[in-house]
Amino acid sequence: MVGIKLRQDLLEQLEKVRSLVRTHGNPLREVYLDLENSGLVFEEALAALHEAYRIHGNPSITHRPGWRALEVMLEAELGLMDLIGAGGGEVVFTHSGTEANNLAIMGLAKASRGRRKIIVSQIEHLSVKFPAERLQEHGFKLVEIPVDEEGFIDLDHLADQVDDNTLMVSIAAVNHEIGVVQDLRAIAEVVKDKSPEAIIHTDACDALGRIPLDLEHAGIDMASFSGHKIFAPKGVGALYVREDVKLEPILHGQLSSQRLWPGAENIPAIAGFTRALEIFGKNFDEYRSRMRRLRDMLIDGIFERVDDVVLNGPRGDRRAPDNVNMSFLYCEGEALTVELSLRGVYVSSGSACTSRTLEPSHVLLAIRRSYEVAHGSILMKVSPMHDEKDIEYVLEQMPEAVKRLRAISPKVVM
Numbered sequence: 001m002v003g004i005k006l007r008q009d010l011l012e013q014l015e016k017v018r019s020l021v022r023t024h025g026n027p028l029r030e031v032y033l034d035l036e037n038s039g040l041v042f043e044e045a046l047a048a049l050h051e052a053y054r055i056h057g058n059p060s061i062t063h064r065p066g067w068r069a070l071e072v073m074l075e076a077e078l079g080l081m082d083l084i085g086a087g088g089g090e091v092v093f094t095h096s097g098t099e100a101n102n103l104a105i106m107g108l109a110k111a112s113r114g115r116r117k118i119i120v121s122q123i124e125h126l127s128v129k130f131p132a133e134r135l136q137e138h139g140f141k142l143v144e145i146p147v148d149e150e151g152f153i154d155l156d157h158l159a160d161q162v163d164d165n166t167l168m169v170s171i172a173a174v175n176h177e178i179g180v181v182q183d184l185r186a187i188a189e190v191v192k193d194k195s196p197e198a199i200i201h202t203d204a205c206d207a208l209g210r211i212p213l214d215l216e217h218a219g220i221d222m223a224s225f226s227g228h229k230i231f232a233p234k235g236v237g238a239l240y241v242r243e244d245v246k247l248e249p250i251l252h253g254q255l256s257s258q259r260l261w262p263g264a265e266n267i268p269a270i271a272g273f274t275r276a277l278e279i280f281g282k283n284f285d286e287y288r289s290r291m292r293r294l295r296d297m298l299i300d301g302i303f304e305r306v307d308d309v310v311l312n313g314p315r316g317d318r319r320a321p322d323n324v325n326m327s328f329l330y331c332e333g334e335a336l337t338v339e340l341s342l343r344g345v346y347v348s349s350g351s352a353c354t355s356r357t358l359e360p361s362h363v364l365l366a367i368r369r370s371y372e373v374a375h376g377s378i379l380m381k382v383s384p385m386h387d388e389k390d391i392e393y394v395l396e397q398m399p400e401a402v403k404r405l406r407a408i409s410p411k412v413v414m
């Protein structure tokens with residue numbers, strides 16, 4: 001019975017989605033800025049993926065195709081370690097950034113023989129926040145460090161909380177929603193000063209390719225990455241683990257070259273990941289200034305053309321070069337997402353990762369935005385694949401879209 005119902009639900013849902021796609025129409029131009037959720041792929045990374053699909057081997061097997069697969073993994077491991085300034089340690093390839101964050105937090109907790117305190121910031125991605133919350137059911141104490149109105153963590157509060165019971169501190173290098181760039185070195189100094197054995201993990205999914213990373217210099221023990229964030233094919237993530245950090249596997253199975261992540265490695269996506277790393281490595285400075293230029297053109301252009309708008313997160317170099325998060329007062333973010341979609345501009349509302357729940361983003365609430373302002377927020381990310389013409393098109397469409405929605409929504413006091 002349950003099976004039949006489920007199938008009917010699926011069929012109905014499929015029909016609804018098909019009709020949305022069918023009736024959407026074809027806008028004159030399309031600009032995809034929803035890079036928080038999933039995104040563009042470098043053509044070269046896609047070509048590397050295609051090519052690697054012809055490598056049939058499993059990297060844990062001792063025959064020629066197996067060695068070819070292992071070669072792909074080792075190239076990716078070296079490529080990543082070079083780009084992030086890693087010292088001695090290993091890279092574990094997962095299938096997403098979410099898996100890498102879960103492995104870092106759950107795997108460390110499983111291996112812990114004494115320490116019981118986990119410290120995160122109030123604005124972590126849900127793939128850090130949720131596993132950390134979950135560990136409370138297993139006797140761990142969770143502390144969330146507050147942030148200021150731009151999203152910077154309170155270092156004094158952090159120093160007060162770190163003690164000899166602290167197992168780990170996990171703070172994202174770049175926040176996925178408001179783009180705030182934390183000072184990793186200062187965080188690590190505060191933590192290690194209070195407790196040299198506490199492990200520092202950073203969710204660097206939104207930092208890779210956006211800000212210079214030198215993990216060894218910054219004193220970071222573990223860092224997570226996601227392929228689609230650097231325009232590699234989806235289906236690959238990675239966790240860098242310094243050699244002296246002890247983790248236990250959280251999945252169990254057989255046949256893998258990796259002790260900490262069993263199951264068949266996604267060799268084609270890993271090959272694409274290496275190619276994307278190379279591209280970012282070679283063009284880092286150029287890409288960064290291009291993204292920064294497009295980001296500021298978008299932010300300034302919106303402020304010039306639309307009234308009652310708020311920028312969420314800091315400006316300038318303290319903000320990731322790709323991140324634009326703005327709240328449009330008297331507008332509902334989800335409605336604006338749909339209105340913009342009809343005009344060929346694809347963005348996400350509020351917290352991209354929580355927008356399915358329609359709950360206001362915990363990140364925006366943590367930087368003291370009201371519920372109404374949080375609900376009116378739109379998240380957009382620019383990339384090196386965008387150009388000025390794309391941003392001009394968005395700036396043409398945005399004022400009209402906001403005007404239309406404001407005309408049909410009551411103006412409530414925020």
Ligand SMILES: Cc1ncc(COP(=O)(O)O)c(C=O)c1O
Nearest residue numbers: 036096097098125176205206226
């Ligand atoms: C900061 C951050 N961490 C983790 C993730 C999860 O990565 P993935 O989508 O590969 O699971 C994301 C994804 O959007 C992210 O922005």
